Amino acid sequence: MTDNSxxxxxxxxxxxxxxxxxxxxxxxxxxxxxxxxxxxxxxxxPKDTKSFAVTVYDPDAPxxxxxxxxxxxxxxxxxNELKDNAGAEGGANLPKGAVQVRNDYGSAAWGGVCPPxxxxxxxxxxxxxxxxxxxxxLPPGASxxxxxxxxxxxxxxxxSFTAKYGRSKx
Amino acid sequence: MxxxxxxxxxxxxxxxxWAQAAGFTLTSPDIKPNSMIDKxxxxxxxxxxxxxxxxxxxxxxxPKGTKSFAVTVYDPDAPxxxxxxxxxxxxxxxNVDELKPDAGNASNANLPPGAxxxxxxxxxAAWGGPCPPxxxxxxxxxxxxxxxxxxxxxLPADATAAVAGFMTNAxxxxxxSFTAKYGRPKxx
Numbered sequence: 001m002t003d004n005s006x007x008x009x010x011x012x013x014x015x016x017x018x019x020x021x022x023x024x025x026x027x028x029x030x031x032x033x034x035x036x037x038x039x040x041x042x043x044x045x046p047k048d049t050k051s052f053a054v055t056v057y058d059p060d061a062p063x064x065x066x067x068x069x070x071x072x073x074x075x076x077x078x079x080n081e082l083k084d085n086a087g088a089e090g091g092a093n094l095p096k097g098a099v100q101v102r103n104d105y106g107s108a109a110w111g112g113v114c115p116p117x118x119x120x121x122x123x124x125x126x127x128x129x130x131x132x133x134x135x136x137x138l139p140p141g142a143s144x145x146x147x148x149x150x151x152x153x154x155x156x157x158x159x160s161f162t163a164k165y166g167r168s169k170x
Numbered sequence: 171m172x173x174x175x176x177x178x179x180x181x182x183x184x185x186x187x188w189a190q191a192a193g194f195t196l197t198s199p200d201i202k203p204n205s206m207i208d209k210x211x212x213x214x215x216x217x218x219x220x221x222x223x224x225x226x227x228x229x230x231x232x233p234k235g236t237k238s239f240a241v242t243v244y245d246p247d248a249p250x251x252x253x254x255x256x257x258x259x260x261x262x263x264x265n266v267d268e269l270k271p272d273a274g275n276a277s278n279a280n281l282p283p284g285a286x287x288x289x290x291x292x293x294x295a296a297w298g299g300p301c302p303p304x305x306x307x308x309x310x311x312x313x314x315x316x317x318x319x320x321x322x323x324x325l326p327a328d329a330t331a332a333v334a335g336f337m338t339n340a341x342x343x344x345x346x347s348f349t350a351k352y353g354r355p356k357x358x
Binding site: 062064066067102106139142143144145146148151152 | 253340
């Protein structure tokens with residue numbers, strides 16, 4: 001991970017440490033956003049990167065294990081971004097070859113932010129992982145925890161930013 | 171004076187749930203708290219070779235008003251980014267105070283009537299034993315029983331453990347836990 005410090009992830013839609021816009025909110029479980037994934041761009045990946053994975057995780061969700069909102073694997077090495085709404089169900093907006101893992105809502109797609117009303121704003125950690133393998137062989141329906149295990153085992157670098165989202169008590 | 175009154179009220183208001191929680195305990199005849207888990211409980215997948223049978227669990231002192239129980243086993247040390255759910259049982263009737271050995275069998279035949287297993291992080295709805303990476307420091311496995319204020323959690327058939335965890339936390343009126351450890355030495 002020698003060039004890890006140069007590896008950076010950013011979003012034109014979400015500033016680091018700032019509140020996330022309501023359009024990225026989920027559209028179920030009492031939430032009513034557009035449930036579209038934000039655009040993401042990265043640069044400075046380690047030289048030996050063979051593929052990328054991108055995750056969005058809420059460590060503050062009151063579940064006992066946080067909440068995986070998005071988990072994309074097998075993003076080809078020559079790709080350096082995910083476009084707006086890349087997380088649509090079915091994968092039509094993903095780079096070729098990339099695959100979405102089932103998130104904690106149970107869908108293989110972007111599952112937007114939806115913290116309980118009145119909770120202090122939750123943190124949402126956006127991460128891109130540079131992997132030493134071009135493909136993760138995951139069983140169909142693999143849990144995000146299993147995908148997370150495989151990603152960590154193959155990571156040669158990663159870059160993250162964190163943003164926040166809260167919903168006031170009605 | 172006002173502060174003293176406020177403190178007294180706070181203490182009084184806090185007393186009932188605190189007293190209940192203190193009496194609620196979870197134990198296993200098969201696993202002592204803070205000790206090593208026996209190899210027979212190890213998973214039989216992902217390079218692990220145990221019997222993958224769940225240990226017996228017993229609880230007592232549940233709060234009055236308990237309508238059902240949930241039982242979970244979670245490894246916070248799994249290198250996944252979100253730990254690892256090894257077992258998640260819900261809708262255990264209020265008159266039940268134990269899970270028998272191998273209650274986590276995938277057949278569901280060993281569960282109390284009405285109880286249901288949620289899909290865990292291995293991807294199946296059953297006990298999935300410990301299987302930490304070889305050479306890792308022993309992981310912690312947290313065994314928890316939750317007393318719930320509802321007799322049934324209505325979860326979709328394929329609900330994730332995170333959804334079940336959210337619903338369990340939202341409905342719990344008490345819980346009791348113990349932690350045990352498991353490690354696998356590096357193979358030469």
